[in-house]
Amino acid sequence: MIISKKKAMAGILAALEGKKTVYLFGCNSCAQQCQTGGEAELKEMTATLESHGLRVLGSSLVPETCYRQHVLKEYRKVEAIGKADAVLVLACGAGARTVADAADESQPVLPANDSIFLATVERQGRFFEGCSLCGECVLIETGGICPHTECPKGLLNGPCGGVAGGKCEVNVENDCAWVRIYRRLKKQGRLHLMMKIAPPKDHSIGVRPRNVILRNPAGAAGAGRKKTGD
Ligand code: SF4
Numbered sequence: 001m002i003i004s005k006k007k008a009m010a011g012i013l014a015a016l017e018g019k020k021t022v023y024l025f026g027c028n029s030c031a032q033q034c035q036t037g038g039e040a041e042l043k044e045m046t047a048t049l050e051s052h053g054l055r056v057l058g059s060s061l062v063p064e065t066c067y068r069q070h071v072l073k074e075y076r077k078v079e080a081i082g083k084a085d086a087v088l089v090l091a092c093g094a095g096a097r098t099v100a101d102a103a104d105e106s107q108p109v110l111p112a113n114d115s116i117f118l119a120t121v122e123r124q125g126r127f128f129e130g131c132s133l134c135g136e137c138v139l140i141e142t143g144g145i146c147p148h149t150e151c152p153k154g155l156l157n158g159p160c161g162g163v164a165g166g167k168c169e170v171n172v173e174n175d176c177a178w179v180r181i182y183r184r185l186k187k188q189g190r191l192h193l194m195m196k197i198a199p200p201k202d203h204s205i206g207v208r209p210r211n212v213i214l215r216n217p218a219g220a221a222g223a224g225r226k227k228t229g230d
């Protein structure tokens with residue numbers, strides 16, 4: 001899940017300066033769970049913009065704003081979207097990007113949120129960053145704990161000299177990621193992995209933008225059927 005937080009309203013209002021009408025997009029997935037782009041936040045944003053003299057032409061709460069087909073469907077269905085002076089997106093950056101590509105290039109599309117990290121949902125309203133999408137997963141050798149993300153220094157070959165009493169010297173409240181890796185590997189009888197030297201991270205794998213094109217995506221005609229040749 002992508003975690004987002006609301007931008008300061010002053011910045012949003014400054015970006016909307018000179019505009020008279022706005023259309024809002026929310027996201028009924030991650031942003032809804034982060035309380036940054038669900039129904040309540042769309043209502044709240046509508047009231048705030050209107051109290052500042054802007055006319056909100058409407059809002060769309062799509063299942064996932066990062067899904068281009070959902071956004072394009074709204075643009076086709078709701079004439080008011082194309083007529084708005086600007087569109088404000090209460091979703092993550094991927095959602096704002098998707099709306100920006102669906103809009104006519106002359107229509108400004110503005111993000112209402114900042115995207116922060118990819119999260120594990122520990123429970124409702126409690127999120128934890130355990131993966132930073134490096135593109136070359138090492139969890140296979142680290143007991144399922146990510147040193148790339150959970151060690152603030154991103155150390156891949158054991159702890160730094162700052163670990164004290166099992167705690168991290170950077171985030172003193174947290175256990176050192178490498179102490180946790182050690183404990184877990186020990187319980188798994190895989191401590192020999194601690195002796196393995198990880199090669200330098202290949203950052204070329206993470207060169208952006210990245211894309212993936214599946215040859216047989218789920219839901220497409222024929223998906224899941226065995227290919228007989230091509
Ligand atoms: S090593 Fe860490 S950052 Fe990289 S893919 Fe695995 S969990 Fe994510």
Ligand code: SF4
Nearest residue numbers: 151159160168176177
């Ligand atoms: S104490 Fe552990 S988690 Fe903290 S920076 Fe050093 S190695 Fe990383």
